[in-house]
Amino acid sequence: MRNAEHATSPANMLADHKGETVDFICEDCEILKRLKPAALLEEYGNQTMPSLPELVAKSLGCKRTENAFYDRCKMHFHFSPDEWAKRMGYIDPREQKRGEFRFSDLSRWHRLYVHCSCGRKNELDRERLEKSLGKEALISDAAGKLVCKKCGVKGSAKIIVRSPPRD
Template structure:
């Protein structure tokens, strides 16, 4: 029985259909490229090897040849990409998944329901407490909410804070 080979270096084929984001803080360059267009232009090259070509594409003034005057262009990932890579979830998702109750919410926290059809709205917490009780769990309430537009009980409840 053989072990599957682990891929050590990410290639451009791995980024097809997604954005490739680069940043150079010293030159104040922030740019996004389409991964599919880069794949068609450069082929399946390694991501570290592509940085030199991307530095030329964004017209970074710093040279790649010198040691001290080297371009510091590098890839960056959005918060959602980091969460997907590391398996992290937001505090609100964790609290809803573990069973946060209406009684556990702070005064400044607001509940928003978002349906799969795209409709969303703020929930009246006091009305929910009267109808379902203070001990009702948010994950159970999500299945009971009916969308006014598509008439489905397929909502996601999000917790946010009131603006200051």
């Protein structure tokens, strides 16, 4: 006799939501709604999270939910500015001042430059450094492991994160 497997609910369901509220925003309609997960469960049942913005927009009377292509509803989940920046891969300027960046915090366009106390400056091979130290390593920790090719001193370097200029 085969072992019967229990059916599991798909990932990303409303019942699995851990936050205090679920926030929705539509810039076009100037709507910002904060709803409790319990109230959403009561009204809509255990829906998948991606289906919720459209359901909430319909309940608010948005006519754009009927349009599939042109001028359609743009309601989506709203996140705090910090959460949004984190999800979009942006670096918080306050973090940049503290120098507590990890390689995983950087976007692909960021460049790393090393400045030694002897005056030597050079661009670092980011991929090679990231591969040897790991994505979760602090960039400031990497500076302590570098040896200057000019003066031979280890650990006196400073790593600077820059974005290349736009064309």
